[in-house]
Amino acid sequence: xxxxxxxxxxxxxxxxxxxxxxxxxxxxxxxxxxxxxxxxxxxxxxxxxxxxxxxxxxxxxxxxxxxxxxxxxxxxxxxxxxxxxxxxxxxxxxxxxxxxxxxxxxxxxxxxxxxxxxxxxxxxxxxxxxxxxxxxxxxxxxxxxxxxxxxxxxxxxxxxxxxxxxxxxxxxxxxxxxxxxxxx
Numbered sequence: 001x002x003x004x005x006x007x008x009x010x011x012x013x014x015x016x017x018x019x020x021x022x023x024x025x026x027x028x029x030x031x032x033x034x035x036x037x038x039x040x041x042x043x044x045x046x047x048x049x050x051x052x053x054x055x056x057x058x059x060x061x062x063x064x065x066x067x068x069x070x071x072x073x074x075x076x077x078x079x080x081x082x083x084x085x086x087x088x089x090x091x092x093x094x095x096x097x098x099x100x101x102x103x104x105x106x107x108x109x110x111x112x113x114x115x116x117x118x119x120x121x122x123x124x125x126x127x128x129x130x131x132x133x134x135x136x137x138x139x140x141x142x143x144x145x146x147x148x149x150x151x152x153x154x155x156x157x158x159x160x161x162x163x164x165x166x167x168x169x170x171x172x173x174x175x176x177x178x179x180x181x182x183x184x
Contacts, residue, residue, distance in 0.1 A: 001054055004030050006061030008087035015052045016076045024054060024119065024149065028172055032147070033058055035170070035179075036115065039145055040064050043114035046107075046139070048100050048130065053080035053093075055117050060089040064115075069095045070103040100130060107139050116140060119149040128158070135163040135182065146180040 001013045004026060024032070032055075033040075040059055045067040047056030056067040069080050077097045084090040096103040100120075116134070120126035127148045134140050146164070148156075152171060156178050159166050167179040 001026065001052065003054075003058055003061045003087060004033060006058070006063065008057065008061040008089060011087050013052055013054050013057065013083045013087075014079050015054075016073070016079050028175075028177075029054065029058060031170065031172075032177055033062060035177075036145075036147070037062065039115055044068075044111060046070070046113040046116045048103075048116065048118035049120045049126070050080055050095075051076055051119065053083045053095075055119070056093065057083055057087055057089060059115070059117075060092050061087065065092065067093045068103075068107065068113075069093060070100050071095070071097065072099050100126070101133055104130070104133055104137065104139065109138050111139070112141050113139055113144055116144060116146045117149075118147070122151040122154070127154070131159065131162060131164065131180075140182055142182050142184045144182065146182075148178045148180070150176055150178060152176055 001015055003011045041063040042065045045056055045059040045064040048070045050069040050071040053069050056069050060067050071077050080095055084093050118130055163183050164180040165183050170177045
């Protein structure tokens with residue numbers, strides 16, 4: 001896994017050994033960031049269920065001003081720290097080694113994020129729990145772009161009923177990205 005573009009372009013990132021995380025492939029990451037590029041310059045980026053930190057690091061490399069990484073696995077957190085240091089992007093990143101909902105509570109009243117990316121473990125409905133929390137949170141507003149990486153079979157038909165607009169869904173062979181914004 002590597003950084004695709006920007007300040008840290010071509011640098012190899014470490015990944016967490018084992019099957020606890022699913023690093024986003026370079027090809028899917030490139031497609032995702034081609035879509036996200038207009039949103040990134042000087043943005044505040046939140047990377048939930050960060051794994052090795054590859055998505056947040058790519059955002060920083062491509063011009064995000066600040067990124068918060070949320071990961072509860074201590075081994076994954078060590079990997080994120082190493083990757084931030086290696087890419088020389090650590091000063092623009094903050095790592096929260098805790099449960100996602102606990103981290104979201106700790107971020108309240110500390111500013112709005114421009115982009116929120118989440119790649120939770122599949123088929124546990126964690127994305128729904130996060131969306132339920134975020135709908136009344138001070139860390140997002142109607143301009144915040146929310147991107148969810150999920151299994152192809154994950155159902156998002158409920159999002160409008162809980163206060164979100166489904167902007168688009170991009171499907172790949174094994175997973176998809178769903179793009180949402182909070183309804184006004």
